[in-house]
Amino acid sequence: MIKMCVVGSGYVGLVAAACFAELGHDVTCVDNDSGRIGALERGDVPIHERFLPELLQRHRGKRLRFSSSLASSVQASEVVFIAVGTPPSESGETDLSYIEAVAREVGAVMATNASGYKVIVEKSTVPATTCEGIRRVMELNGASAASFEVASNPEFLREGTAVTDFLYPDRIVIGAEGPRCIALLQKIYEPLTSGAYYGLKEAIGEGAPAAPARLIVTSAKSAELIKHASNAFLAMKISFINAVAAICEGVGADIDQVRQGIGADSRIGSRFLNPGVGYGGSCFPKDIQAFRAVAQSAGYDFRLLEEVVRINDEQRRRFMAKLRSALWSLRGKRLGVLGLAFKGGTDDIRESQAVAIIQLLLKEGCSIAAYDPAAMEKSRSSGVFENQDVSFSSDAYAAARSADALLILTDWEEFAALDLARLRAELKYPILVDGRNLFRPESVTASGLIYVSMGRSEVPQKAAAIPGK
Numbered sequence: 001m002i003k004m005c006v007v008g009s010g011y012v013g014l015v016a017a018a019c020f021a022e023l024g025h026d027v028t029c030v031d032n033d034s035g036r037i038g039a040l041e042r043g044d045v046p047i048h049e050r051f052l053p054e055l056l057q058r059h060r061g062k063r064l065r066f067s068s069s070l071a072s073s074v075q076a077s078e079v080v081f082i083a084v085g086t087p088p089s090e091s092g093e094t095d096l097s098y099i100e101a102v103a104r105e106v107g108a109v110m111a112t113n114a115s116g117y118k119v120i121v122e123k124s125t126v127p128a129t130t131c132e133g134i135r136r137v138m139e140l141n142g143a144s145a146a147s148f149e150v151a152s153n154p155e156f157l158r159e160g161t162a163v164t165d166f167l168y169p170d171r172i173v174i175g176a177e178g179p180r181c182i183a184l185l186q187k188i189y190e191p192l193t194s195g196a197y198y199g200l201k202e203a204i205g206e207g208a209p210a211a212p213a214r215l216i217v218t219s220a221k222s223a224e225l226i227k228h229a230s231n232a233f234l235a236m237k238i239s240f241i242n243a244v245a246a247i248c249e250g251v252g253a254d255i256d257q258v259r260q261g262i263g264a265d266s267r268i269g270s271r272f273l274n275p276g277v278g279y280g281g282s283c284f285p286k287d288i289q290a291f292r293a294v295a296q297s298a299g300y301d302f303r304l305l306e307e308v309v310r311i312n313d314e315q316r317r318r319f320m321a322k323l324r325s326a327l328w329s330l331r332g333k334r335l336g337v338l339g340l341a342f343k344g345g346t347d348d349i350r351e352s353q354a355v356a357i358i359q360l361l362l363k364e365g366c367s368i369a370a371y372d373p374a375a376m377e378k379s380r381s382s383g384v385f386e387n388q389d390v391s392f393s394s395d396a397y398a399a400a401r402s403a404d405a406l407l408i409l410t411d412w413e414e415f416a417a418l419d420l421a422r423l424r425a426e427l428k429y430p431i432l433v434d435g436r437n438l439f440r441p442e443s444v445t446a447s448g449l450i451y452v453s454m455g456r457s458e459v460p461q462k463a464a465a466i467p468g469k
């Protein structure tokens with residue numbers, strides 16, 4: 001059992017704190033937002049994340065506590081994880097001011113209190129060399145160089161599957177130099193790397209993985225780079241398949257067959273090759289800009305990433321063009337929209353392509369009836385559609401009711417299970433424009449709907465005929 005604190009109770013911080021408690025450690029999750037800390041103490045679960053409510057319930061008040069006092073939490077901890085926000089600045093570079101503020105405060109605590117050796121670990125996604133910056137700031141604020149080490153331990157969790165991503169990782173990356181620091185971090189993850197966790201009766205998830213997690217020890221700079229390069233590579237895979245999907249449409253090939261053929265090569269792999277309206281979320285868009293900035297300052301012009309972003313932006317325009325060809329003019333059209341979140345399984349609408357597309361449709365004079373299984377509350381409270389012609393529906397069928405067409409913008413599993421005949425009966429015109437390829441074209445057209453999707457043969461002639469009615 002290691003005494004630790006996790007600074008930041010956002011997505012990464014809260015999931016990491018709950019999972020570290022699950023691994024048997026004594027954890028304090030710290031945030032300077034005392035309202036949020038109070039809510040967490042009362043039992044609120046601020047994010048929509050599978051298994052998180054169970055973990056918080058299991059450990060709250062026992063191995064997992066919440067605090068708004070950084071000083072006392074740091075003092076009582078051997079390891080301090082930093083998981084505060086790293087938003088982009090105007091120029092696309094990462095704004096490290098929150099990290100710096102934490103480093104300053106931790107340094108000052110360590111200067112005045114001889115509470116022993118500590119390891120400071122950055123978990124937030126940060127540019128290479130941030131570890132060095134943290135070390136410098138801590139020393140400038142009075143921490144003695146011998147009393148601490150700084151390490152990088154990037155997180156690869158995805159929203160929606162964050163808890164199982166944490167507990168069943170492909171790899172754990174530890175970027176650290178000193179043997180004492182490395183040993184401490186190895187010990188933290190030992191229940192996963194030894195596989196002991198998976199033998200526990202109450203373990204979360206579906207039993208032991210084929211192989212326990214691989215631990216990769218690197219320098220801190222390499223670890224920082226691994227995180228940025230991994231996200232950039234995944235985004236590149238998505239833009240690549242979206243470009244191939246566009247070519248499929250041009251030559252009359254089927255993207256499903258093509259990606260199956262590509263993905264079967266184990267050197268490429270089939271995951272993250274789903275075409276759609278483009279990637280979104282709080283990580284990929286921001287991390288790619290940040291990685292470009294890192295490359296730039298290292299003297300390398302990483303233009304490939306510029307192209308990844310361009311293709312991603314292009315997806316929205318391609319989707320709008322499909323809609324126009326299916327509906328002819330957009331002005332005055334009433335559209336049902338399924339999906340607001342940036343992907344299925346989450347209530348997060350940050351950088352959501354669904355939201356961006358709805359905004360384009362509103363500008364064109366459409367009215368929108370939207371449904372999302374989890375993200376409607378955030379869409380309402382964030383005010384993204386304030387004073388706009390957007391209503392929220394109670395379910396997918398209500399969104400389709402009397403609509404000129406139904407659009408799918410988020411890949412929620414439950415959308416793929418919808419009753420197509422019932423949707424057709426609700427719609428004014430039988431048009432389904434699927435930006436996420438949730439259905440096979442044959443099954444949709446068999447139910448009497450005109451189906452427009454991404455990178456597959458469509459029924460454009462019939463679709464073009466509809467709006468003239």
Ligand code: UGA
Nearest residue numbers: 155156157158159272273274276278279280281283342343
């Ligand atoms: C991503 C990474 O997958 C995580 O490994 C990483 O830890 C995280 O960023 C982070 O840096 O914190 P996340 O943003 O939660 O996780 O979401 P993803 O599942 O990666 O999806 C990102 C976007 O790509 C979504 O909009 C999704 O719909 C889209 N996507 C994904 C596709 O369009 N096609 C695909 O094949 C896969």
